[in-house]
Amino acid sequence: NAGVTQTPKFQVLKTGQSMTLQCAQDMNHNSMYWYRQDPGMGLRLIYYSASEGTTDKGEVPNGYNVSRLNKREFSLRLESAAPSQTSVYFCASGWVGDQPQHFGDGTRLSIL
């Protein structure tokens, strides 16, 4: 099925470890996004990429880096994980109007 695929689905890290969350979309969208969802706070934008080769900060970018590898793939990296980064991370692609953002099923990340 067409959509947004995120890997891994679950991950437990120790404080200070690094990891990369992967995201791929097959809908030929130019724009891709990374959000985090914390209890009671809805989804907050971490970084987004309006097109291949461009990235920009969202509302909560500190502690994260991103790479738009090609049109399909957009990765999120935690260089030195902290407990405050325990969250559910969602990747999305699309825009607004005729191309509303489509979301992956999320990566549940726990940092001990």
Next chain:
Amino acid sequence: DQQVKQNSPSLSVQEGRISILNCDYTNSMFDYFLWYKKYPAEGPTFLISISSIKDKNEDGRFTVFLNKSAKHLSLHIVPSQPGDSAVYFCAASPKGGTSYGKLTFGQGTILTVHP
């Protein structure tokens, strides 16, 4: 500073009745509004949207109303079905330019539809 607010954390309705979910926003630069539905352990799913040039948009059982002067939008579900039980998020996008598409989400409202 919460620019998009859903003040009701939860809503419970009977099957067949109307569900009304509300959302308020403070940023006058928001130009496009969306509703998403989310089931546990899944990503949000797009439901319906409305541009600021309209005050109503319908899609089947779902209708979104926008009151720009009050900075308020609502989602009406008629009739409600048990399968509609989920968390509903409203989201807003600013006007064009580089920020277009950067969504700001509300906190979500848990809708429970009882058979």
